[in-house]
Amino acid sequence: MAPLNTGKLVGVKAFVLDMDGTIFLGNRLLPGAKEFVEHLGLKQIPYLFLTNNSSKDRRLYAEKLNSLGMDVDESMIFTAGEATAVFIKQQFSHIQNIDLIGTPALEKEFESHGFKLTTLNPQAFVLGFDTTLTYEKLWRLCDGVRTGLPYFSTHADINCPLEEGVMPDIGAMIAFVEASTGRWPDHVIGKPNPPIVSALTQRLGLPTEDICMVGDRLYTDIALGKAGLRTVLVLSGETKHYDLINSEYQPDLVVEHLGILLNIIGASH
Numbered sequence: 001m002a003p004l005n006t007g008k009l010v011g012v013k014a015f016v017l018d019m020d021g022t023i024f025l026g027n028r029l030l031p032g033a034k035e036f037v038e039h040l041g042l043k044q045i046p047y048l049f050l051t052n053n054s055s056k057d058r059r060l061y062a063e064k065l066n067s068l069g070m071d072v073d074e075s076m077i078f079t080a081g082e083a084t085a086v087f088i089k090q091q092f093s094h095i096q097n098i099d100l101i102g103t104p105a106l107e108k109e110f111e112s113h114g115f116k117l118t119t120l121n122p123q124a125f126v127l128g129f130d131t132t133l134t135y136e137k138l139w140r141l142c143d144g145v146r147t148g149l150p151y152f153s154t155h156a157d158i159n160c161p162l163e164e165g166v167m168p169d170i171g172a173m174i175a176f177v178e179a180s181t182g183r184w185p186d187h188v189i190g191k192p193n194p195p196i197v198s199a200l201t202q203r204l205g206l207p208t209e210d211i212c213m214v215g216d217r218l219y220t221d222i223a224l225g226k227a228g229l230r231t232v233l234v235l236s237g238e239t240k241h242y243d244l245i246n247s248e249y250q251p252d253l254v255v256e257h258l259g260i261l262l263n264i265i266g267a268s269h
Contacts, residue, residue: 003210011209014204016211019050019061020161030234030257036259039262049061049072050213051080052154054080054102055129057108081105082109085112092124094123095115097118098110098117098125101137106128123149138173142177145183150187153174153187155191156174192219197228215232216237218244222249230252241254
């Protein structure tokens, strides 16, 4: 596949696509999303779907995308939950027993990587975006974090965009734990942190400068520009034009939605 030769996307050989707020919002497919992905497939341009949302696994995301009319194999989806399991397995091979604060989908993800999930004498604590969260879980996590054992978080997004607004994300849970214990997670895996960048370059087999991240959030998606990726901001989710004025994270390109980006890259292919 020849690299793009269009404006600020010159040299891009692969795309990484955020999902919430970029591909869909709630249960609504966003303008141009299906056509954009179809174009990438037709032109054999490598791409991955990447989400910080660790409340679902790749199977659930594939089911959702396909139910919205897309044709997506789950192998094309990479979540912060999966990246966290891989990171711990590779970098902390001695850790086998984990107290995981997460959804049943995230529990299955970790079990598929060989971890034992337990609340009794764990070797580490992992906080995911837990939409089944209870006060009892938070209390247990705070007690555990105070012991000084390793503490991981799948990501640190503050809010998750919805069609009718936002819902509190894992960043709010991290803040709760920090207020109680004085500790921030030792390792945050998801966008825009180094572990997810390393995972992306490995999966795609490309250097960062050949990869373009497309997403709707400045401090996660567009912040990947500081790691060397090209970035495109879509205004179909969380971020609005005025948010760019004082942001330290500035995209290479801003478009209303993926349909506009398709018109731009289509001109070079």
